[in-house]
Amino acid sequence: MKVLFLDASPTVLAKNLLPIANWFQKKSLNFEALFVSLDISSYTDKKVEKQSLDKIIKENKYRFISFNSLNHNRIKKFLIVHNPDLIFINGYRIFDQLWIGIGKSLNIPTYKLQQGFEVKSVYYKVSAIVSKFHKGIKMLYALNSLSKILNGNFFKVFAQYLQYLFRGKPLRNSLLDNKLLRPEKVFVYSNFYKQFWNEKFGFEYDKMVLITPIDFLLIPQIRAKKKEKACCYIAQTLVEDGRMNKKAFLKLMNEYKTIASKIEKFIIKLHPRSNIKFYDSFKELRNVEFTREFPNCTAYLTHYSSMIFTASFLSDTVILHELEGHPTPEIFNKVAFLKTSNIKKIENVLLNTSKVKEPDFEERKKEIDFYAVYEKINPYDKIFQHLTFNHR
Numbered sequence: 001m002k003v004l005f006l007d008a009s010p011t012v013l014a015k016n017l018l019p020i021a022n023w024f025q026k027k028s029l030n031f032e033a034l035f036v037s038l039d040i041s042s043y044t045d046k047k048v049e050k051q052s053l054d055k056i057i058k059e060n061k062y063r064f065i066s067f068n069s070l071n072h073n074r075i076k077k078f079l080i081v082h083n084p085d086l087i088f089i090n091g092y093r094i095f096d097q098l099w100i101g102i103g104k105s106l107n108i109p110t111y112k113l114q115q116g117f118e119v120k121s122v123y124y125k126v127s128a129i130v131s132k133f134h135k136g137i138k139m140l141y142a143l144n145s146l147s148k149i150l151n152g153n154f155f156k157v158f159a160q161y162l163q164y165l166f167r168g169k170p171l172r173n174s175l176l177d178n179k180l181l182r183p184e185k186v187f188v189y190s191n192f193y194k195q196f197w198n199e200k201f202g203f204e205y206d207k208m209v210l211i212t213p214i215d216f217l218l219i220p221q222i223r224a225k226k227k228e229k230a231c232c233y234i235a236q237t238l239v240e241d242g243r244m245n246k247k248a249f250l251k252l253m254n255e256y257k258t259i260a261s262k263i264e265k266f267i268i269k270l271h272p273r274s275n276i277k278f279y280d281s282f283k284e285l286r287n288v289e290f291t292r293e294f295p296n297c298t299a300y301l302t303h304y305s306s307m308i309f310t311a312s313f314l315s316d317t318v319i320l321h322e323l324e325g326h327p328t329p330e331i332f333n334k335v336a337f338l339k340t341s342n343i344k345k346i347e348n349v350l351l352n353t354s355k356v357k358e359p360d361f362e363e364r365k366k367e368i369d370f371y372a373v374y375e376k377i378n379p380y381d382k383i384f385q386h387l388t389f390n391h392r
């Protein structure tokens with residue numbers, strides 16, 4: 001079985017798809033993987049990118065190719081040359097849809113893994129998107145290629161995509177709601193997400209398979225770490241992805257810096273694509289720590305990071321800071337100890353939480369079951385079973 005793993009950069013390939021390849025290789029002697037980076041991510045850290053690439057090509061186990069063309073003819077030729085048995089993706093962006101459509105035209109099925117706890121809209125800022133001129137041009141090119149394989153009007157496709165991008169309007173009943181662009185199977189986290197993907201993109205219910213969220217695999221090893229009396233801020237790519245302007249974000253970090261100076265310890269859990277320069281103001285505080293690993297803390301603070309569900313198994317003090325223009329999606333309310341837009345309330349909770357209350361593990365699983373299933377079977381194994389069933 002030869003699988004082509006596709007994503008925007010080496011960093012996201014290594015984080016989300018490399019573990020799947022490693023699991024498949026353990027299960028099949030005839031497994032072969034080709035990792036393809038479209039080199040389209042914003043604000044990638046060069047050091048992290050290099051480390052990610054090294055993980056992928058370590059011991060010459062897998063092949064890696066940078067392929068940044070979004071021309072439908074070039075993509076088709078690429079797939080014909082490399083001839084994978086299937087394509088595996090993580091997101092459902094324009095370029096993912098383009099590869100799905102071209103793959104289907106060549107009878108190459110595509111499988112999709114849910115990318116975190118996705119929401120209806122991530123509230124992109126027009127000014128931030130416009131500022132990423134190079135990426136914007138590539139997206140326009142991808143839309144043009146997509147309209148051609150759909151035999152649709154480019155300007156209509158473009159207008160409908162803008163409605164989706166900036167207003168969160170579902171792509172269902174648009175030109176992009178086309179069976180040619182739907183994966184063979186989608187591995188999702190819950191019944192909530194079956195409904196979510198059906199309403200947003202028109203995915204058929206029988207094409208969606210429930211699996212335990214991948215991040216939940218980290219929970220046992222995090223719980224085994226010593227509990228730190230600290231608040232962990234789970235960083236998101238708000239500026240990096242164009243959801244918040246830099247000035248507003250730096251102001252927010254200064255407010256968090258004030259809180260950090262008053263508590264015992266403040267840990268910033270960086271996103272793989274975090275621009276660490278945005279957190280420079282914290283470096284003068286001795287009680288602030290930066291990490292890319294998930295810590296075991298007494299309290300967690302974020303906005304609408306997917307990792308909040310993992311945090312809910314580690315602490316009952318989970319704080320959601322609701323930002324202006326970023327209403328908290330309903331699924332996150334289930335695990336929030338406090339949801340507020342008031343920075344003073346956040347400070348008061350962190351200063352006055354004297355006792356550490358551990359959540360009841362089994363009870364928490366029941367509470368969030370509709371939003372995130374927690375099965376005994378390893379999610380990678382379940383994915384493998386579905387792939388091998390169709391590609392023996």
